[in-house]
Amino acid sequence: xxxxxxxxxxxxxxxxxxxxxxxxxxxxxxxxxxxxxxxxxxxxxxxxxxxxxxxxxxxxxxxxxxxxxxxxxxxxxxxxxxxxxxxxxxxxxxxxxxxxxxxxxxxxxxxxxxxxxxxxxxxxxxxxxxxxxxxxxxxxxxxxxxxxxxxxxxxxxxxxxxxxxxxxxxxxxxxxxxxxxxxxxxxxxxxxxxxxxxxxxxxxxxxxxxxxxxxxxxxxxxxxxxxxxxxxxxxxxxxxxxxxxxxxxxxxxxxxxxxxxxxxxx
Numbered sequence: 001x002x003x004x005x006x007x008x009x010x011x012x013x014x015x016x017x018x019x020x021x022x023x024x025x026x027x028x029x030x031x032x033x034x035x036x037x038x039x040x041x042x043x044x045x046x047x048x049x050x051x052x053x054x055x056x057x058x059x060x061x062x063x064x065x066x067x068x069x070x071x072x073x074x075x076x077x078x079x080x081x082x083x084x085x086x087x088x089x090x091x092x093x094x095x096x097x098x099x100x101x102x103x104x105x106x107x108x109x110x111x112x113x114x115x116x117x118x119x120x121x122x123x124x125x126x127x128x129x130x131x132x133x134x135x136x137x138x139x140x141x142x143x144x145x146x147x148x149x150x151x152x153x154x155x156x157x158x159x160x161x162x163x164x165x166x167x168x169x170x171x172x173x174x175x176x177x178x179x180x181x182x183x184x185x186x187x188x189x190x191x192x193x194x195x196x197x198x199x200x201x202x203x204x205x206x207x208x209x210x211x212x213x214x215x216x217x218x219x220x221x222x223x224x225x226x227x228x229x230x231x232x233x234x235x236x237x238x239x240x241x242x243x244x245x246x247x248x249x250x251x252x253x254x255x256x257x258x259x260x261x262x263x264x265x266x
Contacts, residue, residue, distance in 0.1 A: 001263055002227050002235070005031035005057050007206075007242040014252040018048055025052035027254055028264035033058035033240045036066070038089070042096035049097065056099040057238045058141070058176075058204055061129075062086030063105050072105025074129075074142075075122040075154040077113070087129050091136050101204055103141045103176055104129055106154035118154065123168060130170035141203050143176035146184040149213075156185055158192055165201050174203030178242065183210045183221055190229055197233045205235070208243035215243060217259035227263075 006012070006029040012020035018040065024032055032054050037045055049056055064070030064079070064086075073079040073086070090102045104126065109118055126140065133140045144161050145153045155161055161175045177196065179189055186192070196202050209219030216223040230239070241260075245253045 001265070002230050002239045003031065003237075004029060004260060004263060005033045005055075005238045005240045007240050008032050008034040009036075010242055010244050011253045013245075018044060021045075021048035021052045021054055023253070025054055027257055028260070029054070030265070031055040031057045031238055033238075033242075035060050036062070037093050037097070038062060042093045046096055046098075056097040058101045058103060058240060059090070059093070059097075059099060060103045060105060061090040064107070070108070071150055071153060072107035074104050074125045075107045075109060075118045077117050077121045080121070080125060083125050084128065084132075087132060091132065091138065094138050095136065099138075101139045101141055102129075102133065103143055103204075106142065106145075108150070108152040109154045111152075122154065123164065126164070126173060127168050127170065130168065130173040134170065134172050139172045139174055139203050140170075141174055141176035143178055144181055144185065145178070146181045148184060149181070156181075158182060158186065158196065162196060162199070162201055174201050176204045176206065177202050178206040178208075178240075179221070179226065180206065180208035180210055180213060180242070189221065189226060193226065193229055193233060197230075197235055202235075202237070204237055204240060205230075206240040206242045208241075212246070213244050214246040215256045215259055216241075218246060223259070 006024040008020040012023045015023050037059050063072045073083045129140045142161055144155050144157050147153055165173050207216045209216050210221050245256045247255055
């Protein structure tokens with residue numbers, strides 16, 4: 001049976017961030033993820049995890065100036081020192097939170113940049129991050145993201161992401177396979193799961209309904225079929241619930257968790 005992690009950047013927004021942990025645990029989630037922890041002390045987040053019996057399974061390395069529209073630095077020439085300092089900070093949080101995975105956002109590709117330079121920068125930064133993370137016992141994840149949600153994002157396709165992982169060859173560098181983004185860019189989700197899960201290079205999955213990024217039982221994807229396929233393929237990792245509740249004004253996140261109830265084990 002798939003194991004689901006509540007994404008606390010999108011779910012339970014009716015609560016202050018540190019109160020979302022208890023809300024997720026009350027609804028039966030055993031793990032959480034979110035975009036960034038850096039506005040809060042790691043010890044305060046760790047306390048909420050412990051109090052609610054939750055595992056921290058994923059968060060993102062610093063993305064640059066998020067409020068100014070930046071969405072990562074890994075592919076950006078001239079930002080290498082900033083990228084490394086940010087990743088070191090992420091490793092400090094990962095240690096405090098006992099989090100095994102850090103997602104490195106690729107960034108927005110500048111329109112004037114040489115594609116070869118962007119690629120060289122991206123691979124160099126990922127190689128460095130994978131080495132630093134290996135010393136700390138962590139995995140580094142890269143995620144293809146659709147350009148409808150984030151126009152200009154550097155990494156968009158599963159095949160490209162997997163080719164990068166293979167080229168770098170670090171055993172702790174893996175793909176964060178978000179089925180929402182994959183459906184929008186490529187589709188054919190079941191066959192892609194069959195193709196990529198057996199390689200061992202998928203470190204995390206995420207879901208949301210398509211096209212509106214609501215609950216997974218809303219929209220064009222048959223998630224029940226895909227969840228059964230994950231069992232068939234023996235996937236043992238987590239599935240992050242990174243969606244925006246459709247009816248958050250009428251009861252909050254919990255009212256839309258009917259899809260989740262068959263999978264609650266606690």
